[in-house]
Amino acid sequence: MVSKSKEKKQQRKEMFAKLGAAQQLLSKANVPDKDHMETLVPFKKYNRNGTDLVIQCVHYEQIDKETFEAIYRILEDNMKAEYDACYWGWNERDKRDEMKEKNPWFLIARNSEQQIVAFAHFKFDFDEEIAVLYCYEVQVTEDMRGKGVGKFLMQILELIGAKSEMQKIMITVFKHNPRAVHFFQDILKYTDDETSPKFMDPMDEKEYCYEIMSKALKVKKASGS
């Protein structure tokens, strides 16, 4: 009896230590003026396949209204129909709130005319007691697709996640978006996450329209940053 309660106490202690360590990493990553691309200078430019882009990584607090609106427009153009094709539907207010709340970060790609042509929206957050980089969106304008931009943005996110010592990178993908499923599954080698409805609720597969996919990150201890 005694040893069992000691064992439980020890387990609780370990769990709190783990949560505390994850919280510390999240607090460190979520400093709004932190430059997550400070040591990723070569990734601030992308000029393959006829493109000439500059990429920056910023916290929501660092972007102006015009930038936010441009990002929101790309999201709506790309995704409204996808949302409307599932029971979630498109809800402008919810989407805008999601992009503003709880420490949202953005990778923003601009062309030589300063127009935003692609972006990623992500958060450093808890998922089931571990610290993760959750990618809420990766969006490329239609005319810029198939030029490697989406892949490049995801590569940057993986590097940022690893440098921030996040354990994995996660994303929600609509099952009825075959290009996105192909992109994450076959090109980027993501697999269905253990928290995906596929595993949590296998009997009701027809009831949900999305999967949660993830990839483990090779944690790189930050050097003094």
Ligand SMILES: CC(C)(COP(=O)(O)OP(=O)(O)OC[C@H]1O[C@@H](n2cnc3c(N)ncnc32)[C@H](O)[C@@H]1OP(=O)(O)O)[C@@H](O)C(=O)NCCC(=O)NCCS
């Ligand atoms: C999914 C998306 C982000 C991919 O970005 P992208 O810049 O078009 O993709 P890339 O050019 O980086 O292509 C990466 C790979 O996908 C392949 N690919 C690109 N376009 C493709 C298409 N239409 N059909 C099949 N494969 C395609 C490329 O061949 C490339 O593979 P390779 O590296 O082996 O050559 C982009 O299509 C998009 O913004 N779609 C709308 C929004 C969306 O669905 N977002 C994802 C959910 S959050």
